[in-house]
Amino acid sequence: MNQISEFHSLINKLIREQQFPSTPEELYAPIEYVMSQGGKRLRPMLTLLACDMFGGKTEDALYPALAIEVFHNFTLVHDDIMDKAPLRRGKETVYKKWNSDIAILSGDTMFAMAYQYAVRTQSAFIPDILDVFSKAAIEVCEGQQYDMNFEQQDDVSIEDYIRMITLKTAVLLAASLKIGAIIASADKKSVQEIYNFGIALGIAFQLQDDFLDVYGDESTFGKKNGGDIVANKKTFLYLKAMTFADKDKARQLHQLYLDKGMNPQEKIEKVTAIFNQLEIEKSVKSTIDWYYQQAMSHLDHCTAPESRITLMKGFADQLYQRNH
Amino acid sequence: MNQISEFHSLINKLIREQQFPSTPEELYAPIEYVMSQGGKRLRPMLTLLACDMFGGKTEDALYPALAIEVFHNFTLVHDDIMDKAPLRRGKETVYKKWNSDIAILSGDTMFAMAYQYAVRTQSAFIPDILDVFSKAAIEVCEGQQYDMNFEQQDDVSIEDYIRMITLKTAVLLAASLKIGAIIASADKKSVQEIYNFGIALGIAFQLQDDFLDVYGDESTFGKKNGGDIVANKKTFLYLKAMTFADKDKARQLHQLYLDKGMNPQEKIEKVTAIFNQLEIEKSVKSTIDWYYQQAMSHLDHCTAPESRITLMKGFADQLYQRNH
Structure with missing residues (x-):
């Protein structure tokens, strides 16, 4: 078993x-x-x-890693209420399967549980971990708020969009690595x-998500193309098209x-x-590609054994190449 | 200015x-x-x-105290969505004034901010503070869930009710003191x-709230009697009446x-x-009275100067006697 699948097994x-706890069951x-749900x-x-790359003990990082996964899932539970999303990973969302009150409250509980997990490591690391964790948590909320605002907003710029996905997606990847x-x-x-590697990787990752919605290979990507278009989502592709389009095309697209x-x-x-x-x-x-290269260059500036940097690059490549 | 009003000013x-931050404004x-809102x-x-009672430095406790206040207000913001409450402290609730998405998300942000404040103290205290804080946060969620369950439930016992208010209300008072x-x-x-003092005080406090809804002096208490009755809330008074009532009266009350x-x-x-x-x-x-006496006896078992215990008792008395 290679290092990557070994870590994956450890987490699962x-x-x-x-x-x-078994009660309250709701x-x-x-x-x-x-x-x-996997x-x-x-x-x-x-x-x-990241812990392994810099020579840390995996056992010290396990619970903080779990904390981030629980936190991430908490944000999905709350986001699904706001987005009125019926499905997530092919299954009913919590708010659909139960109701929005239960989704709010079990989400809140997960957030507190995440903090419990975050501090299950050596106490010397706790203050720094919590700084990174709480800051990321707040930024993820800000990102979600901007995302909701953009739905009602006609003048979203490319910069606004990059800032939004940085907050909503990239910051948590970066925080995971930093912790x-x-x-x-x-x-x-x-x-x-x-951390900067994570930011650039996260932006590349989200832009690629936007890209694959239109240009992905349906059989590899696992979902039908055009979902974002049908949902009228102002993705990076839409915003980029708007900056390239002449007046006439821009009006067509807008319509x-x-x-x-x-x-x-x-x-x-x-x-x-x-x-x-x-x-x-x-x-x-x-x-x-530009963001991906940025990410790689940040990785090259880390002080870590070459073999470990190569492992991280390999992992990033796997993510990046999911459409090939 | 006495000690109590001095602390109150410090917090405000x-x-x-x-x-x-100013953005995102929503x-x-x-x-x-x-x-x-005060x-x-x-x-x-x-x-x-509590910090003062045991000879601690007030400055070390200020931000953790703020953390608890922010956390408490976060729970109110989310509870008001679930309870569809239009007003809180005489003002529109967040979910009414804005909308429930914003109430969910600004609540989540407050929760993360609370954790940021909780750790702004000497680092030696951080792990213990967080243990208490996260545990209380989870229990408050459990209490709110039981409270919601009880609305649909016909067989709520006195014990169930005490457990619910312990989780929903008392645990956070106890955690505030313990921190x-x-x-x-x-x-x-x-x-x-x-901590035990806080639990007993919190139960007494909540039972008194139930009591004052029916038997409080409207002019002193500041709200009209009977609100819980009109809302069909199964308060301690209702549950107690149900245990005392014969079959006929129980049916009347139920109807x-x-x-x-x-x-x-x-x-x-x-x-x-x-x-x-x-x-x-x-x-x-x-x-x-019984819970209040329990509370006082826990206070007497604390190792602290008599004058400080008296101060805490005076503060508890003030709370307790708000109807007299």
Whole structure:
């Protein structure tokens, strides 16, 4: 078993081992439900990999890694209420399966549980871990608020969008890595570089998500193309197209996104046609590449054994190449 | 200025001094709104008083005290969504003034901010503070869940009810005190006794709230009697009446609580008449007294200067006698 799949097993084993209280059932059954659904466990993987990269003890990082996974799942439970999302990972969301009161409250409980897990490590690391963790938590909330605001907002700039996804997605990946580095007592510069690696990786990751919605291979990607278009989401592709479009095309695109009654397949085709005319595919790909290269360069500035940096790069590549 | 009003000023000053970020406005305006509304600041007062009682430095306890106040207000913001409460302290609730998405998200942000404040003290205290804080946070969620369950449940026992209010209300008072004691490096036994004092005080406090709804002096208490009756809340008075009532009276009372169309004043009068026939006033008063005496006895078991114990008793008396 290689290092990466070994870490993955460790995390899943730890999650399986957690015994949640049995009462009140309405509170803990949703937590059990959410945590047992699997998923990539990307964030705790980053914590363990970063800890290992800087020579830390994996056992010291396990519970803080779990904390981040629980926190991440808490944000999904609350986001699904706000987004009125019926499904998550192919299963009913907590707010749909139970109700929004239960989703609010079991989410709150998960947030407190995350803090309990975050401090189950050597006490010397606790203050630094909590600084990073709480700051990231607040920023994730800010990102979600901006995301909701953008739905009502017509003048979202590319910079606004990058800031939003930085807060909503990238910051937590970066915090996951930074916490791993803290637990390994990495030097200050490396802690900052691994954080910056996470930010750039997270942006690339989210932009790629936007990209794959339109240009992904449906069979590899595992979901149908065009979901974001049908949902009228102002993704990076839409915003980029808006900056490239002349007045006429911009109006066409804007109209398509205002039309909530159009046949979904027709809408996807029309929007994609405009994207193609504006050569969005190439442009977005090059932006993703740029962020990815930024990420790699931050990694190269970390003080860590070459073999460990290579392992982290390999892990990032895996994420990045999920469409190839 | 006496010690108690001095602590009160310190807390209000600290709250006023907090600078919340200005954007995203939808996230921080509600936090500013909630935190500036005043209130008794009971929980942070308990933290400062407990710290002082055991000879700790007030400055070490200030931010942890603020953490508890922010946490408490976060729970109110989320509870008001679940309870569909339009007003709180005479003002529109966050979910009414903005919307429930914003109430969820600004609440989540407050929870994370509370943790940031909780660790702004000497690092030696942080692990113990966080243990107490996270445990209390989870228990408060459990209490709220039981409270919601009881609305749909016909067989709530007196024991169930006491457990619910212990979790929903008493645990946070107890945690506020315990955190103050931890920051004062109080001995282990005293830390436990002050916690138990808080539990008993919190139960007495909540039972008295139930009591005052029916038997309080409207002019002193500041709200109209009978609100819980009109809302069909299964308070301690109702549950106690149910245990005292014969079959016939129990059915009458049950019917009154099922009748959602009855004129409120008529309903209050009829229910109060049954309470009076069953001598609920006397019985509940004696239960409250019992918890209050329990609380005082825990206080007497603390190792602290007599003058400080007297100060804490005086503060508790003030709370307890708000109806006299």
